[in-house]
Amino acid sequence: MSSRYNHSPNVLVTLSNRYRHNSWNTLSRRYHSTVGITSIARASAATPRLIAAATREVAAADRFGTVTAAIYQIVGAVGALGVVAASKLTFDALLQPESARFGLTVSLLALAFMTALTGSVGALQTQQHRLLGERVSQRVWDRVLDTTARADLVTYESAGFATSLERVQQNALTRPFAVTTALLGLTGSLLGVVTMSAVLIGVEPLLVPILLAAGLPAVLLARWASRTEFAFAHRLTPLFRRRNYLRQLLTQRPYAAELRAFHSTKPLRERHRELNAGINVQLRQQVRRRQLIAGLTTIGVALSLTAALLAIIGLVRSGRIDLPAAGAAAIAVRLLSSQLGTLFTSIGGLLESAPFLADLERFVASAPPSPATGEKRPLRQGIVLRDISFRYPEQDRPAVDAVDIEIGAGEVVALVGENGSGKTTLAKIVAGLYDPDLGTRRWDGADAPPADIRASVTVIFQDFVRYQMTLRDNITISDGDRPGDEESVHDAARRAGVLGVTRELPHGLDTMLGRDLDEGSDLSGGQWQRVALARALYRDTSLVVLDEPAAALDPRAEHELFADVRAMLGGRAALLISHRFSSTRMADRIYVLDAGRVVECGTHDELMVGAGQYAELYRLQSAAYR
Ligand SMILES: Nc1ncnc2c1ncn2[C@@H]1O[C@H](COP(=O)(O)OP(=O)(O)OP(=O)(O)O)[C@@H](O)[C@H]1O
Structure with a gap:
């Protein structure tokens, strides 16, 4: 790195x-x-x-x-x-x-x-x-x-x-x-x-x-x-x-x-x-x-x-x-x-x-002299990572080890794997938050500065932030430079399924959320998660990385989200990380990570045919529901 x-x-x-x-x-x-x-x-x-x-x-x-x-x-x-x-x-x-x-x-x-x-x-x-x-x-x-x-x-x-x-x-x-x-x-x-x-x-x-x-x-x-x-x-x-x-x-x-x-x-x-x-x-x-x-x-x-x-x-x-x-x-x-x-x-x-x-x-x-400001780029072909390795300071083994992945424009790609297999780390490399120690990360076939990658990719992490601000601020904070016109805020809220929440709040989008600073309206875990999703969609980049976007959603909400995930994404490409295999089976391509390495790759059907780790984990999970 x-x-x-x-x-x-x-x-x-x-x-x-x-x-x-x-x-x-x-x-x-x-x-x-x-x-x-x-x-x-x-x-x-x-x-x-x-x-x-x-x-x-x-x-x-x-x-x-x-x-x-x-x-x-x-x-x-x-x-x-x-x-x-x-x-x-x-x-x-x-x-x-x-x-x-x-x-x-x-x-x-x-x-x-x-x-x-x-x-x-x-x-x-x-x-x-x-x-x-x-x-x-x-x-x-x-x-x-x-x-x-x-x-x-x-x-x-x-x-x-x-x-x-x-x-x-x-x-x-x-x-x-x-x-x-x-x-x-x-x-x-x-x-x-x-x-x-x-x-x-x-x-x-x-x-x-x-x-x-x-x-x-x-x-x-x-x-x-x-x-x-x-x-x-x-x-x-x-x-x-x-x-x-x-x-x-x-x-x-x-x-x-x-x-x-x-x-x-x-x-x-x-x-x-x-x-x-x-x-x-x-x-x-x-x-x-x-x-x-x-x-x-x-x-x-x-x-x-x-x-x-x-x-x-x-x-x-x-x-x-x-x-x-x-x-x-x-x-x-x-x-x-x-x-x-x-x-x-x-x-x-x-x-x-x-x-x-x-x-x-x-x-x-100790910090770089000026903050690197990147330029937002459209994704026309795709982002391709080749032979990527990354090791955290003071760690003996790499968290991501010689990984090849690609996400084409408009594609939905999933990352699955057991705890600690390197999914979040890889997502941070895709989003330009970490630079790889080895390997290449090419955007539409060309090298792009990390700042440009950061400007062009939106990430929502599993431990997303619950801003103690209004609902509108919670959505628009992902793109401070953009004037928060009613239509785009409304569009992001609708795609993420936040409109139902908005209607129940006393002041709609202008309701204070959270109770840490003021006597605001608190939301449930799942409602907060939808708000975080709306924030990701409001930023309007060609690629979004969603790390466990449905972890707090109830089964109906999760089903609604993934049944029509492409409509929700509105043409954006997505890298989806999830432990719930039902959420990732519709992906165009699924990468299975194990100890930092990609051990399998293919569609759900292809991976189920080969009796590898994916098929084993999928069967384990579905057996639990029988
Ligand atoms: N900030 C950090 N500093 C040092 N090591 C880290 C850091 N973050 C993660 N790791 C290590 O890197 C490895 C991969 O972690 P990562 O969070 O990418 O896994 P994951 O697949 O996303 O796990 P989970 O499914 O539990 O979220 C783990 O061994 C973890 O201990």
Whole structure:
């Protein structure tokens, strides 16, 4: 098979050769290099690039919102500077009223105004971050959904892809918000650090390096946190997947009846509890690691703050600065320290998110760059598959092995065989959903791209989807490009025998079906199956593949369907898969599959004459009805 995922359980590993060298990826590798002095230098060199990449992401999501947030940051920084200046004025008015430029009342009013300004800007910022975080999250989700839409079926079904998708889903929701918050925190605190440093340099330049010294260990600790967090997410994703699956089983409607009938809620809850316990053990270890890192960071910041305050006391004692200047310096030191705290936390947040975002980039790169759109082709002669083989990833033997089949234009061809003989797999190859590893698939005598085959063949699987939408949507969703004119919807419904159902529904074609989302009208299994058939016929392709189209139909409905299947198909060719031999005996040709190989082929009468597998299975089934 041409798919690059065929023999690899992990899409990301397979894709490492095609690894796209973008900023997130480059940065992620940087942050996973060895710890040491050189890595500090690398981290500091990479941080501006990381910030630039994050800024691009956030700005691409919402340019206006980003500018607004930046304005709030600037106003916040100016406000903080104003608080220090007003404090200095207040100290001057209080301690040296004779030489003060303003009186106590004016100074206090200025202090109150500046404090109110910084406070209210803080509240505005919080709401703006929320808005921006949501926009970034939406953009990331769009990219995830684009990727899943582009991924071919084999990729989609591989365990590696599913695990990557789960991990990306878990983080796509939270990380972009964390990056946005970190980025905005970083710009705001950077402004704050610059302004407060300018104030302190005016008092005593030595105070600035004392406070900045806390930064180096803080950044290193943040890198450590980033590594442990990514490794933790990698370890836990399989557990989260299993737990999510159990939660679906335990909460979703399709499973409710069987779970109650088997009293299986209790054992499933027990498994859920065991998974929770396993997750809790790992989470506790991770939380302890993070607490240690946070504790060490706080100690570093507290030490530098104490050192700066001691330095101020020393300056006052030695008479190098007066008391009002010392008071303003103490406030500036306190503000600078908290701005530095925000700065380091923000850098830490960005560092922590970088590997997750690189993971997202790898995931996005794992699907083909653009969705292949095919062209619908009429079937004039037929589709011919020669010497076709297909093996699923990680499987020892091929599911389809050197198969030859053909379906002529307008023909009804049946595939029969025991469970696991490869019928559905072969149907997916016919429909262009899987590419064969070996062999040829020719459409009207010529090779056709898989996308064209997919556009020209309609498939309804045994586990068809029951869309929780209106009946009309359930029919027309198979051909979104076509305007759903009343006549074609009606025609598909009539051919599939849905008109009787439509008449009974309160709003006809516009009745909501299913009860998962709204209080819609639910249908019986057989009625749903007819709706799925109408969906296949609405798409109007020259070839339809029907996998067990009558599995849920009652004997009368099944008889009606197959008695005049050609009229129902309206000239379309069909590949019919069924375990009910009564349904397939009218086919122009029947292929019998066994362990992935075609072992017999012919009309019903021809196959009954040769006493092979078909004749044996047919007699077994008809004996049951005698
Ligand atoms: N997604 C998959 N990944 C790996 N193996 C698969 C996958 N789907 C099917 N198989 C395997 O391929 C073989 C053929 O399966 P297939 O579903 O094509 O059989 P089938 O004839 O349609 O069976 P049934 O009559 O039960 O529907 C089986 O051995 C099955 O286990």
